[in-house]
Amino acid sequence: MNCTEIQHLLHAYFDNELDVVHTIEVEQHLAQCNACSQDHQDYQALRTAISTDASRFQAPELLQKRILSALRKESKTPARLFSRSWLSIAAALACALLAIWGLTSLWDTFSPTNSQANQVLSSHMSSLLANHLVDVPSSDQHTVKPWFDGKLSFSPAVVDLASQGFPCLVGDWITLITQRLRQLCTNTASILSISLSGRLSRGKGLA
């Protein structure tokens, strides 16, 4: 081996980290080469200087006491009722339950067995098919009612919306409808009122 290769191994040799075969090779080289041998002696001088001069700092006694007391305090601390990991698990469970509930609701909505909900949804969807929300901008009930019948497969009934804080914003014809529907049963009122509130909030009228 030449000097460059020996230099590469010299530190590992010096630190006793070299395998036997390479150790012998390095020793043979050092016996013949003054430059590499000098380097090796320099590292030895450096090591001696460090071991005699550079301090190995001792931990102050107070530090050990401080750590011991902190450790004891730490291990006495009662477990928190809701640790961070438990909170994460709870949050994950809550999300999962919400997702299941949401899916179940959707399933119920689309389920063929739930015919009433299905009817309401399909009617509502069909009412949205038109590009504009107000199909019949007329206050004539003879115009409005046939249109309404064509859009919905059943007759939804509403409570008096105006008296409940939903004043009519888009024309007399809504009043006419609501007056007419008011006389009918009220168990589906919320469905229509949801539709109404959605449209009214955009100020576009009833579809």
Added chain:
Amino acid sequence: MQTSDQRLRFEQLILPHLDAAYNLARWLTHNDQDAQDVVQEAYLRAFKFFHSFRGGDSRSWVLTIVRNTCYTWLQRQHVDEIFDEELHDAECVFSNPEDLHIQRIEQGKITEALNNLPTEFREIIVLREIEDLSYKDISTIMHIPLGTVMSRLARARKQLQRFLAVQKNEEA
């Protein structure tokens, strides 16, 4: 939460390395109070993660945590140097090898020279020469491959010799 059994085990296994931990922190932070704070923080962190200690060399395990805590502290102090191994090596290449032959190193000079080394060189010298750790342990603690341990030690020693030679020349 750690039980008192775990605390006793921790005290038996990890606490005996307090001197090694403090020594490393003391060389890296350069002062007693900061070293104490860093070691205490590191020990509490070690205790917190003691359940992850799967046996093996407890000294390397705790020194790894102490070292990481030291570097976090150094970063907070904004004293972290941008360490470029090749750059530091280049400084050695251009120095005259003859100057590096130190026959006798005066007392006190080595500490000064060590304190002037870049942190990564200083810590590897401390771990190897003062703590007498193997390349494998150093590799674990410093998160570097074995080959890098060897080459970094070589560079650190050269740089140390260079500092000492400069000091010697200044005195001459």
